[in-house]
Amino acid sequence: MSKTVLLILGGSGDLTKRKLIPALSSIQSKKLLPDELVVIGSGRTDYTHDTYREHVETTKELCDCLYYHVGLDNIKEYINSFGDIGKIVVFFSLPPSVYAKSVQELYKQGLVGNNVSLIIEKPFGRDLESSKELEKDILKFYPKESIFLIDHYLAKEPVQNILIFRFANRIFEPNWNRFHIESIQINCSESIGIEDRAKYFDQSGMIRDMIQSHLLQLLTILTMETPKSSSASDIVAEKIKLLKKLKVKNVIRGQYEGYRDEKGVDPKSNTETFAQVEFRIDSDRWYNVPIYITTGKALKRRGTEIGVVFRDADTPIFENDNLKKNAIVFTVQPQSGIIVDLVNKIPGWGVSLTNTNMSFCYSNQFSNNIPDAYQRLLVDAIKGDKTLFVGIEETGEAWRVIEPALSESELIYYKKGEDPIETLIEDPLDFTKYINIC
Numbered sequence: 001m002s003k004t005v006l007l008i009l010g011g012s013g014d015l016t017k018r019k020l021i022p023a024l025s026s027i028q029s030k031k032l033l034p035d036e037l038v039v040i041g042s043g044r045t046d047y048t049h050d051t052y053r054e055h056v057e058t059t060k061e062l063c064d065c066l067y068y069h070v071g072l073d074n075i076k077e078y079i080n081s082f083g084d085i086g087k088i089v090v091f092f093s094l095p096p097s098v099y100a101k102s103v104q105e106l107y108k109q110g111l112v113g114n115n116v117s118l119i120i121e122k123p124f125g126r127d128l129e130s131s132k133e134l135e136k137d138i139l140k141f142y143p144k145e146s147i148f149l150i151d152h153y154l155a156k157e158p159v160q161n162i163l164i165f166r167f168a169n170r171i172f173e174p175n176w177n178r179f180h181i182e183s184i185q186i187n188c189s190e191s192i193g194i195e196d197r198a199k200y201f202d203q204s205g206m207i208r209d210m211i212q213s214h215l216l217q218l219l220t221i222l223t224m225e226t227p228k229s230s231s232a233s234d235i236v237a238e239k240i241k242l243l244k245k246l247k248v249k250n251v252i253r254g255q256y257e258g259y260r261d262e263k264g265v266d267p268k269s270n271t272e273t274f275a276q277v278e279f280r281i282d283s284d285r286w287y288n289v290p291i292y293i294t295t296g297k298a299l300k301r302r303g304t305e306i307g308v309v310f311r312d313a314d315t316p317i318f319e320n321d322n323l324k325k326n327a328i329v330f331t332v333q334p335q336s337g338i339i340v341d342l343v344n345k346i347p348g349w350g351v352s353l354t355n356t357n358m359s360f361c362y363s364n365q366f367s368n369n370i371p372d373a374y375q376r377l378l379v380d381a382i383k384g385d386k387t388l389f390v391g392i393e394e395t396g397e398a399w400r401v402i403e404p405a406l407s408e409s410e411l412i413y414y415k416k417g418e419d420p421i422e423t424l425i426e427d428p429l430d431f432t433k434y435i436n437i438c
């Protein structure tokens with residue numbers, strides 16, 4: 001039987017050790033990988049097979065098919081030394097600045113053909129121009145069909161479920177428009193700082209690192225029109241149409257105090273560790289509905305949530321001074337679920353109303369069978385299934401949308417471990433009310 005080769009460029013790096021290797025060992029133990037798999041880590045560091053296996057600290061089963069190759073010289077001959085090779089999947093776990101050079105090198109080494117696919121990590125470029133250039137540089141050597149662009153948020157179960165929530169249920173979609181929805185608030189808070197990624201992060205910032213990719217994906221899935229089918233290409237086509245109508249309206253950029261003293265950060269750095277961007281969608285469905293994305297590092301808590309806030313009831317026959325508006329809250333992580341905030345009567349003689357929650361929690365309904373994002377992406381990429389990957393054109397559109405927010409507007413400053421007080425949101429949802437429900 002022919003073998004499948006997974007070649008990890010940047011095999012000596014952080015992403016490989018912390019996410020890819022644990023994901024591979026887990027899917028291998030679940031028998032989701034081809035039996036005849038060879039995994040080759042490649043980097044500049046001078047590991048032997050044995051020292052590499054020690055470095056990544058993984059299971060014996062994975063070590064048995066795990067090898068290391070320094071650089072890319074003679075990589076084709078090395079791969080062929082394993083015998084009859086069927087598929088070659090190359091994972092780019094490299095600094096984005098070396099993507100183009102590495103693609104060229106792979107081609108030069110003869111790693112071409114319709115059995116070769118390239119899985120490329122975000123960020124794809126650092127602005128519209130560089131993403132277009134990178135696209136050209138890659139497509140010179142490899143066809144579009146062989147490229148898998150990763151956005152690991154697309155593989156998170158609660159994110160995949162947004163499509164099902166909207167298009168497999170009758171209840172919500174008729175209300176999914178400006179007549180019923182007052183605002184959409186997407187939040188992704190991280191309590192950690194930049195860890196040891198200053199070299200990458202200080203050149204990037206939250207808008208490039210999180211909003212252009214992960215959080216615009218959430219926005220498009222939540223607001224796009226119904227795709228023709230559930231196929232990857234129809235979904236991407238609908239997301240592109242939505243992105244073409246999406247515009248930045250306002251931006252707040254923030255930086256935590258002490259960021260400039262972090263190891264590897266420019267002492268005069270203007271990079272944002274917090275951002276809030278307000279958008280509008282130029283469509284009949286969403287005309288003038290404010291959509292906010294808020295994200296930051298070194299904040300008070302970790303959590304990703306989406307709040308869809310509804311307008312007041314049409315016929316307000318009850319006094320509701322202290323009541324909050326209806327909302328649907330998708331909690332993506334750390335706990336996952338969907339909560340509907342509804343007004344109900346407090347039991348008693350009079351008529352007093354209160355906000356109450358109706359919830360669906362993954363932890364109650366689906367026990368522990370929730371695959372981690374990288375597990376899912378590796379299984380799909382090896383099978384050749386593109387459903388949870390980003391289209392190249394889509395990532396270019398996302399850069400076009402976000403470009404006005406990239407100009408270095410004035411920074412606000414906040415304390416590490418606290419959230420900035422400044423906000424563009426008129427009536428911000430208090431997500432902490434919902435996060436412990438699941």
Ligand SMILES: NC(=O)C1=CN([C@@H]2O[C@H](COP(=O)(O)OP(=O)(O)OC[C@H]3O[C@@H](n4cnc5c(N)ncnc54)[C@H](OP(=O)(O)O)[C@@H]3O)[C@@H](O)[C@H]2O)C=CC1
Pocket residue numbers: 009010011012013014015016042043044045092093094095096098121122123200
């Ligand atoms: N780490 C994370 O949590 C996440 C990372 N990513 C993305 O994954 C990619 C890798 O990130 P990460 O693992 O953190 O980065 P690291 O800096 O930890 O690792 C980078 C890897 O690339 C290799 N490398 C660096 N420079 C070159 C070069 N000029 N030529 C060839 N190889 C080179 C390094 O090899 P060596 O050290 O042997 O020199 C190392 O193996 C990036 O695109 C990042 O944006 C995406 C999501 C999360």
Ligand SMILES: O=C1O[C@H](COP(=O)(O)O)[C@@H](O)[C@H](O)[C@H]1O
Pocket residue numbers: 190209210
């Ligand atoms: O891509 C990235 O994502 C992580 C956040 O991912 P999550 O799955 O932990 O939410 C972020 O910390 C990192 O800066 C960014 O590059």
